[in-house]
Amino acid sequence: MKTITRKAEADWKGNLEQGHGLVTTDSQVLVKQEFSFSKRTSQGDHVHTNPEELIAAGLASCFSMALSATLGKHDMIAEQLVVTAGVTLSLTDDGPVVDTLQLDVAGMVEGHSEEEFRKAVEETQQGCPIYKLLEPGFKNIEVNVTLNN
Template identity: 35%
Template sequence: MSVRKARAVWQGTGKDGTGQLTSDSGVLSSTPYSFKTRFENEKGTNPEELIAAAHAGCFTMALAFQLQGAGFTPTELATEAAVTLEKDGPGFKIAKSALTLRAQVPGIDRTRFDELAKAAKEGCPVSKLFNAEITLDATLG
């Protein structure tokens, strides 16, 4: 079992307040977040951006393991995750994570590649966390 930690500190109201996120690894260190970084374009981060980064990273690593197990070594796996936040009654919900993958994998055929990519999409721990639609647009070059 592995436990990873991050902390959030918030001061002020929801709309006018500000927060900082810090992770044990130090990658996030008092990183600012606020209403403006979440719903506007102020510099800083937001929960959806961090979830997108986690999903892209998790899926890509899962696919690397799937490919390795099948005897393939990718030259490059480049994934973007686009997380959609939408209104849900009085609040919001994460409704979708759209993965876009561009892959260079020598010697693999399209059918096998699609099978392994689908297994990675369904099997990565972050995908399992979501109660949302997950799509995958995979290009093998």
């Protein structure tokens, strides 16, 4: 069995409200990228990363690869797949909760119907390792499928 481990390191300083951290990934795609709870919970901040964005990125990239494999098993080749994942943090009276996942899957798969594409997406939901990991943790999941032929 082959195993692959990827790592990221977070270096945090201070308390929750005024503190901040720096996150770095093994691949160096993220190098000392700043994150903080105050920026995490502000609507307009698109400069700093946050855990929800990183989870969404992991899911979108994994799901697109897994869907490509599913399509291939059914002799379907996508000219293009665009997978957008949204992960919602809700600030409740009991504290922050990551509770909603929205997955928008759009594809161009010439010669195939929207029903065939939708079935491939549903099959991928059963096989994508990151989706399977995340699915039990979400209270709400919405998957939207669009075929753009």
